Amino acid sequence: MPGRKNISDFIRFQCELFDQLPALRFQRRDRRREISFARLYELAGSLAGALLQRGLRPGDRVCIMGETSPDWVLAYFAAQLAGGVDVAVEPHADAARVTTIMQRMNARIVFCQRESVAADLARPGHGLFPIALSWQQAPKGAGYLRLADLADARRRILTSQILRRLPGHERLPDDPASILFKRKDQGLTRPRGIVLTQRNIISNIMSFSTALPVESRDSLLLSLPLWHSSGRLALYFALVTGRPLCLSDATDFVEDLNAWKPTLAIATPETLTDLFRSIREGHAGENRLLILARRMHLALCRFYYR
DSSP states (O other), rough: TTTOOOOOHHHHHHHHTTTEEEEEEETTTTEEEEEHHHHHHHHHHHHHHHHTTTTTOOOOOOEEEEEHHHHHHHHHHHHHTTTOEEEOOTOOOOOOHHHHHHHHOOOEEEEEOHHHHHHHSTTTTTTTEEEEEEEEOTTTTTTSSEHHHHHTTTTOOHHHHHHTSGGGGGTTTSSSEEEOOOOTTTTSSSEEEEEEEEHHHHHHHHHHHHSSSSOOOOEEEEEEEEHHHHHHHHHHHHHHHHHHHHEOOOOGGHHHHHOOOOSEEEEEEEHHHHHHHHHHHHHHHOOHHHHHHHHHHHHHHHHHOO
């Protein structure tokens, strides 16, 4: 199938197909923002070019540790477009755990959301090249870069021909695409990574997208971490359907539901349980008739969808 040989092809094909549609919606500095598929691909391609200039080669491991954010998506897309294999690590891992994982993966580049970790990894002896997930310039002498620094290194406009020749498009279906590490490795002396090939991920994308039909008015709210396989599946689903992906987290879930008014949402069972409990029970002093009406509405919806 066209545009689905590998993750890089899939990203390019879908972003060109839905170029002017909104791809990501998110809150930043108390403002609601969005970015189109075309702009998302352009920025990711620019970052991929900067990674190649820094010596990244096809098949090299690139560690990404950060919360669910547009910056995480850009780092992931850039790694794939450059032909790298992303190594997903939970965002609250300390520098020692990250160093251990990077040494096992023989990786050199790591994207960090926490600048304290980036500064720690930049110290001599680690042998790592840290990049902070931020769009402000890194302070002089910091020892690490930020996304803004990478983008400045590729300030010239990338043509569609250059983007099509990025090394990620040459990856084979059975080449590794991602390595996911579990949050906790209880009883294990070393962190355990799960390797997913290009074929694995593309197959999962197509299976999931056909199981959940969408319409042009639909949008998807995600409150799961993107470093987890379930969160990534939502990202892939938004790509394959051309629907906006609204980025959230469990603490802001209800607020983001009201702000973005999505038609679909992916969250943990605990988050959804808390949401429906608050709907059923209401708040102190609320009219009991309103609570009863909501409960009847939920019961009718449950019966209808079954």
